[in-house]
Amino acid sequence: MLRVFATLLAILAATSAAYADARKDCFDKSGDIAIQNCTEALRLSPNDVKLYLARGYEYNHANDYDRGLADYTTAARLDPQNADAYHGRGYAYNAKGEYDLAIAEFNKTIQLKPNNYVAHSDRGIAYYNKGQYDRAIQDQDRALKLKPDYAAAIKNRADAIAKKNKR
DSSP: OHHHHHHHHHHHHHHHHHHHHHHHHHHHOOHHHHHHHHHHHHHHOTTOHHHHHHHHHHHHHTTOHHHHHHHHHHHHHHOTTOHHHHHHHHHHHHHTTOHHHHHHHHHHHHHHOTTOHHHHHHHHHHHHHTTOHHHHHHHHHHHHHHOTTOHHHHHHHHHHHHHHHHO
16 A cells, blocks of 8 residues: 555656646747647646746747637636736737737736736737727827837837828
């Protein structure tokens, strides 16, 4: 009986170590290696919101937006108050050219985290992509009010003003 118990403890320790390594590499690595490690960690802990967020981020940055959306959707289902889940969905929808859906996701992000300057800027990008330059400028202004040195918002604002003035 003691031998069985010792064997079970050894298996549990090995599984715990494997999970810890995979989880760490999910966050510390990038690209395919991160995706593989996130997937392995999720196999052992299927309700870990942070793992879905991390893998969704990697999928989005690999231009695999459908898989990114799936992971961010799971994260939102597991934690409906997690603004990062909606932000990731907005990013994916924007990249897919589904601007109205992107704006809705960024709205939810901003509702949950009103001071998220990146979400304001990203929503502005979606408005820009729709040709709604005034709204794009307003969102970049909001982002800059929250973080005056946010370089992306400065550039996005200038781009929107230039497009608006070309009409």
